[in-house]
Amino acid sequence: MRISLFITCYNDLLFADTGVAVVQILERLGHQVTFRPEQTCCGQMHYNTGYQRETVPLVRKFVETFAHDEVICSPSASCVAMIRDHYWKAARMAGDAELETKVLEIVPRVYEFTELLVNKLGVEDVGAYYPHRVTYHPSCHSLRLLRVGDAPLRLLRNVGGIDLVELPNSEECCGFGGTFAIKNPDTSSAMLADKVRCVLNTGAEMCTAADNSCLMHIYGSLHRQRTGVRTVHIAEILASTRTGEAKTPTFTHATPNEGGRE
C-alpha cells in the first residue's frame, strides 16, 4: 500500500526520530511511504486557541497537499483529531462549501499511526523488540476524540522483551492542552505533577504515548526533576528490533488483500 506521511510541524521540528521510526515500520511491513514536502501544520494550535480564521488556509493547504493520496498517516493523535473533528467546522465557518466537501471526502483516509496499523492494516505484532520497563499514557485526544481504544496497547503487548506496566489513573490529562500550559502554567504544572507521580510509581524507565506533544510535557517535568525516566513515542518502540532487521509480521484480523504486502 502507498501511505502518505503527514509528519506534523512539531514532529518535523522536534521529533524527527519519530518520523524515521514510522517510515521504518511501514516499510518493514512492505508498504511504500511517500512524503509530500509541501505539507506544514494542521492548524490545531491556532484553532484551539481561538484563531480559527487563521486556520482556514492551513485546512486548504492540507486538503490540496494530500488530495490524491489513498491513505494518509500521522504519528500524532491530536493532529488527526483536529483534521477529523474540526476541519469541516473551519471550512463551514469560512463559508467555503467546496472546501467542506473536500474535507469530508479526505477525512476517512486520514489515520493516526496506531489506528492505521491495528484497524486498517490489521497488524498487532510488528516484530519489535524493546527490552525496557514501559508505561503507556493514553493521550486525551487518542482516547476521547479518536477513540483508538486499546490499539496502542495491543501493539505494545506484542513487543518482544518489553515489561509493560499499567499507569495508574491513566486516563487523566497530563495538563498540556497546547497553549493551556502557557496560559495557565500553575494549574497545568499541578496536573503534570499528578501524572508524573503516577509514572514514577510504576517504576518504568520509559513513558510512551501516541502523541509527542503530551510526551514533551511529561518529559519536561521528568527531566526537570532529574528522574532519569524518559519519554518515547510508541513508533520508536515499535521500530526497535532485536537484530535491527525486520521480522515477519503477524497479520491478525485483516485479509491479505487489506493488510498484506504489495
Add this chain to the structure above:
Amino acid sequence: MSVRVGSAATSSPFPKAASAALDDSQLRRNVKHATDIIQLKRKNMTGELPDWEDLRTAGHAIKNHTLRYLDIYLEEFERNFKAHGGVVHWARDADEANEIITGIIKRRAEREVIKVKTMTSNEIRLNEHLEENGITPHETDLADLIVQLGEDRPSHIVVPALHINRVQIREIFERRMPLKELGIEELTDDPEQLAEAARRYLRSKFLTVNVGISGANFAVAETGSLVVVESEGNGRMCLTLPDLLISVVGIEKLIPTFQDLEVFLQSLPRSSTGERMNPYNSIWSGVTPGDGPQEVHVVLLDNGRTGLLAEEESRETLNCIRCGACLNACPVYHQTGGHAYGSVYQGPIGAIITPQLQNLEHSKSLPYASSLCGACYDVCPVKINIPEILIMLRGKIVRESQSTFLGKLHPENMAMQAMALVFASSGLMTAAEGLARVAQFPFVHNGTIRHLPGMLSGWTQTRDLMPLPKHSFRQWWAERESKRNREQQ
C-alpha cells in the same frame, strides 16, 4: 437590562485565582478526596445501565427540542401553572427577580425565609438582596448551611461545601451555632453528630418560618409542575411546611411532558451523586387547597439566557441539568476546586455558562481554563459538547480582541499571525526551523532548555524543554531521497 452572575464580573481571572487555590493544601486534599469518591460512584451507577448511552442521547434530544421551541413551552407552562392556582412572574435579569421576590415577601410582612438549595438564587445574589431588605434567609441544604454559616462561597454546583472537611465543619458549627441552646454539650467531627447539630438548628426554622424559597430542577410545561430532587429531606420541609412558596427558575429548566422526567430522573441522580434515585423527589403543580403552601409563585428568570438561544452551538449550553458530573471529571477542577472559577457555576460547565450569560463582557479567562481533554463531554448526561463550546468562545474572544488596535498588537496575536504566515508555505517553515535552531542557542545549557523568555516562561517555570535536534524530519527524508536517487543512477 443588566445581567449578573453572582460576583463573576468582579472576580480575579482564572490563572490568578487558581494560583492561590493551588497553594491551599487542605483544599486540594478535600477536593481530590470528594471528587474521587463521587466519580467512582457515578461510574458504577452509569455502568450498570445497559441503556446509559441511550439515556444520554434522549436527554440531549429532549433538551435540544425544548430549547428550540422554548417560547411555546414557556407559555404552556405559564397557562398550566396559573390554572392550578400558581402565580407566574417573568424576570429579565437578577435585579427584576430580586425585586419581585422581596415584593411578595414584604406584602406578607415576613422577616425570615427558609431556602431549598438553589443555584439560581446564588446567581442573582438573592440572599444579599433579602438581607438589604431586612429579611433573613436560612439555607437548609446542609452544605449550603455550612457555606452560609462559614461566610464562604459554594465551590461546587451540587456539593457546595465540597472543599471543606468535617474538621472544618465542626469548627464552623462551634463558632456559629448556639450549641448549648440546642442541647449539645460537646460537638465532635463525627458526621452523625454534625448532622444532628444541623438537624436541631434547622428544626426550629422549619417549624416557625412561613416563607419557603426554592429553585427547580425541572419545570414541566404539560402539567405546570415544578420538580426538586434532593437527598436530605430538608428541601421537602421547605416545600411543604411554609404557607408561602416562591420558586426562582431559569427559563432553560423547561421540559415538555411529564413523561420526559422518566429520562432525567434516571440520568440526573446517577450523574450527580452516584445514586440510582434521589431519596426525595418533590413535584408540585400550583396550590392544593388545605395541603402545603397556599400561596405559590414562580419567577421565571432570563438573566442572559435568551442571548444563548440564537446560535445552535451556544444554545446547547442551556441543556445543562446541573448534575456536576463535568466538575467531578475535570482534571483542572481536581486541582483548583471551584472558587477559582469566580462564579456560582464552576468547572467546565461554569467556564461556558458564566461568560456567555454575561455576553462575553466578563470572565474571559474561563474559556481558557481547560486543557480540552474531553472528560467533561464524556460524562455529560445531556451530551453538551463542552470542549467545542470552549473553542467557539475562544474564537469569539480572539476575534473581538483583534478588532481593536491594542488587540492587534498583543504579543499573542502577533505570534499567532507570524506562525500562520510561516505555516502557509513549506519553504518559509523550513527557513523558520533553521532560524529556530540558531535562536535556541543562548537558551541551551548542558543539552537542555531550562529558561525561556516572555510568554514561553510559563512553560519553563516547572518544565524543561528539549533542544531542537540537529536535523528535521524533512531534512532526513530529503537526504535519504537524494541518496537513493544517486544509487539508482
